[in-house]
Amino acid sequence: MGVFQVDGEFVAADQAVLPVSDLAVLRGYGAFDFLRTYGGKPFHLDAHIRRLQNSLRLLEISCPWSIEDLRQRVEQTLARNDYPEANIRLLVTAGDSDDSITPGQKPRLLIMVTPVKTFPAAWYEDGVKIVTADVTRYIPGAKSIDYIRAILCLRHAHEAGAIESVYVDDRGRVLEATTSNIFAVIDGQLATPGEGILPGVTRDVLLDLAADVYRPAIRSISREEVYGAEEVFLTSSNKEVLPVRQVDDRPIGTGRPGPMTRALMDLFRRHTKTY
Template sequence: MAIYYIDGEFVPAEKAVIPVDDLAILRGIGVFDLLRTYDGKPYFLDAHIDRLETSALKIGLSLPWSHDDIAGVVNQTLARNDIPEANIRIVVTGGSSTDFMNPSGSPRLLVLVSPVPRLPDHWYTRGVKIISWEVERPIPGAKSIDYISASLALKKAAAEGAIEALYIDRNGLALECTTSNIFAFIADKLVTPGRGILSGVTRKVVLQLAEGLFPIDVRDISRTELLAAEEVFITGTSKGLVPVIQVDEGIIADGRPGQRTLQLMAEMKRHTEKK
């Protein structure tokens, strides 16, 4: 059974609880970040904690823990679990509230671990379908615990044989997916949106790996432009880099993962194997 860190204590997963007056429960106030291990070691832990701190700042949560405090808790939690490769979810809740609206106590820090799930091989060899979903994050750049829109979008995606939903804003621009960033090869350039998004850590790694390999253009992408792209792929912590061969009913190019996408997948594999 997994051991979690819950507000100052390490407890078995089945005994992990927080008070019902926590604003995470009452109002959906809280932030989180998700990372994984490679060879048992947290992948870009500092970058994920940085993003957690930024998310908290954006929604007005003051963290009583230092960066090193949070890193220490993550490593201690991992050490108490025998999981070869783990997903690590760091959660900061809004804390308890006597009036059920405003915080009256300190935020709570939670660290949950679970085995990294094995995703289908065909995602990477044959590519996947995603759908578009017209919605915008209320606070771009904040990884908040409010995932109602994402949950509805993923339910619709699953019903249409897709694995992800791409957020489209009021101007018809492709932003990001529910738990992924979007990339496309357009006119021989690697293009990815740069505003109105939650910038993923895996996204940053891909951009670093792509330097020197392809021209890079961080800019807006319209849904129409995306459908006409030469290649499309998504990136995320738990899924890595996944080729996209279909958006809604539109087939991308010849309906197969593109060579440049496969090249970046190979670069990613070499990169993670060094960790």
């Protein structure tokens, strides 16, 4: 059984609880971040902590913990678990409320460590199907715990035989997926959206790795451009670099992972091995 940290106390995972008076329970008010380890080391931990702090700022939830404090708490919780590789979730709630809606002054911090779960090898060898949805997120720069839209979009995606749903705004611009960022190779140019999204840490790492060779463009991408792209792939902490073979009813390129996607998958894999 794993060990979590809840409000500064270490508890068995199956004993970790929040009071029903917490605004995370009552109103879905809170923020989180998610990362994994490679070789037992949290991957770009400080970047994830900074993103969490920014989410809290955007949601106007106080953050009394410094980067150093959060880093130590993560490392302490990780040390109390014994997994070959681990997922780490940091979650900050707005705490208790006197009137069930107004935040108090004592946010709660939860750090959850669980074993990494792998996805089917066929996803990476053959690519996956994704769908699009005419949906946008409220305060997209904040990684809020409000995932109602994402849950419903993923349900519809699974019903369509897809593994992800990509949001599209009212101008037809592709934004991001429910738990991933999207890249496309269009007319030989690697591109990814930059506005109206939550910038992923894996996305940022890949942009840095690809900068010198592929010179990626951060720009608006239309749904029609994605349909006509030579290659499409997703990035996230748990999916890493995941090739896409089909978007809605449109096959992408040859219907197989393309050469740039495969090269970037290998580049990212080598980065994680030496991180």
